[in-house]
Each structure stands twice: as structure tokens, then as C-alpha cells.
Amino acid sequence: MDKQERKKIKEQLKAEQNEKPFSKLLNSEFDFVQDVAKIALGKTLPPITKGRILSTKDVDALIYDWYMKIIESIPVDKSEKKLFSNKLTEVINNLSTYQQVIYHSYDFENVMGTGDVDIAIRDFLLNPTEKNKLVKVYQLLGSAEMLQFLNNEDWSNEDDVASIYDKIDKNKIQNDKLMFIQKNYKEFVMK
Numbered sequence: 512m513d514k515q516e517r518k519k520i521k522e523q524l525k526a527e528q529n530e531k532p533f534s535k536l537l538n539s540e541f542d543f544v545q546d547v548a549k550i551a552l553g554k555t556l557p558p559i560t561k562g563r564i565l566s567t568k569d570v571d572a573l574i575y576d577w578y579m580k581i582i583e584s585i586p587v588d589k590s591e592k593k594l595f596s597n598k599l600t601e602v603i604n605n606l607s608t609y610q611q612v613i614y615h616s617y618d619f620e621n622v623m624g625t626g627d628v629d630i631a632i633r634d635f636l637l638n639p640t641e642k643n644k645l646v647k648v649y650q651l652l653g654s655a656e657m658l659q660f661l662n663n664e665d666w667s668n669e670d671d672v673a674s675i676y677d678k679i680d681k682n683k684i685q686n687d688k689l690m691f692i693q694k695n696y697k698e699f700v701m702k
Contacts, residue, residue, distance in 0.1 A: 550583045559701040570689040574617050580701040581614070609698040613688060615648045620684070623676050628669040636666045652687045656680060
């Protein structure tokens with residue numbers, strides 16, 4: 512075996528070693544973890560098409576798939592300790608205004624929806640830059656209920672904040688997002 516062949520075998524073994532942790536994640540009970548593992552292993556997720564956008568009734572699934580396509584667009588370096596490191600922030604900053612509206616509303620609502628009210632208060636509601644960003648997001652979405660929620664002045668009691676958020680009609684917000692995405696469908700089509 513010559514030096515070139517040994518080098519090629521060594522590189523192949525290293526690549527297989529780097530893929531092992533991701534292969535194990537394909538069996539995770541969490542869809543998000545499975546999808547990130549698929550992306551890390553180079554598998555392509557289904558496209559987001561005009562037809563799907565205009566015919567969907569499940570805006571949550573559509574936004575989730577769109578979000579995963581954003582992650583898929585990030586070049587993966589399996590040798591990094593953090594899979595996407597700071598590349599996601601760069602990609603988000605380069606999204607169109609329409610896409611950022613959906614991204615930031617998705618991000619905030621996921622934090623609130625998982626009960627991480629303390630994180631939502633700290634990272635979004637008490638951070639003037641992030642709060643102003645959310646106000647603009649929900650203004651563009653036309654979501655009066657979320658704007659009323661964001662105009663709350665007292666973020667000191669997590670239980671009160673969670674209680675107020677729980678009373679918001681989430682179906683109305685989802686409908687606002689669906690109408691926004693369908694109206695601006697060209698911004699959300701991804702191959």
C-alpha cells in the first residue's frame with residue numbers, strides 16, 4: 512500500500528468517525544434533533560414550494576420546515592465543536608425583512624411556548640433592542656394581541672407574564688403568520 516492510498520484510507524476513517532455522533536442522533540425522540548443530524552450528515556430536506564405555502568393549513572409545520580431549510584443552508588464543518596457556531600446568526604442577519612419577521616416570531620414564541628418565561632423575560636422583554644424588534648415584528652404581522660402583550664410594563668413576576676401569554680389566542684397569531692407568509696410566498700420558497 513502506497514502513501515497516497517494510506518492517506519485516502521485515513522481521511523475516510525476520519526470522516527466516518529466525525530459522522531458517528533450524528534448517526535446516533537437519527538434515532539432521537541425529538542424531530543428537531545433528527546433533522547439537524549440529517550443536515551449534518553448531508554441529507555437534503557424537502558423543498559418549501561409555492562404550492563405547499565399556498566395550500567397549507569398547518570403553519571407550524573411549514574415554519575418549522577422553513578426554519579430547518581435555513582439551517583440546511585449553513586455550510587457544515589463536522590470538525591467544529593459547535594455544529595453551526597456563529598454561522599446561524601450571520602444567516603439570520605442576511606434574511607429578508609419578511610423572513611426575519613417569521614424567524615423572530617418563531618424564536619420568541621418557542622421560548623414562551625416551552626415555559627422558559629425567565630429566558631423570554633431576560634433575553635427578549637427586558638432587552639430594549641430585542642423588545643423593539645419584536646414590536647416591529649408583530650406590527651408587520653398585524654397581531655394586536657401580541658402587541659398588547661409586549662406593551663406590558665411589569666415583567667417582574669414570571670407567573671403573571673406566563674398567565675398573560677397563556678390567554679393570548681394562539682390560533683389568531685398563527686393565522687396572522689399564515690396570511691403573511693402566503694401573501695409574501697416568494698420570500699419563503701426554498702429548494
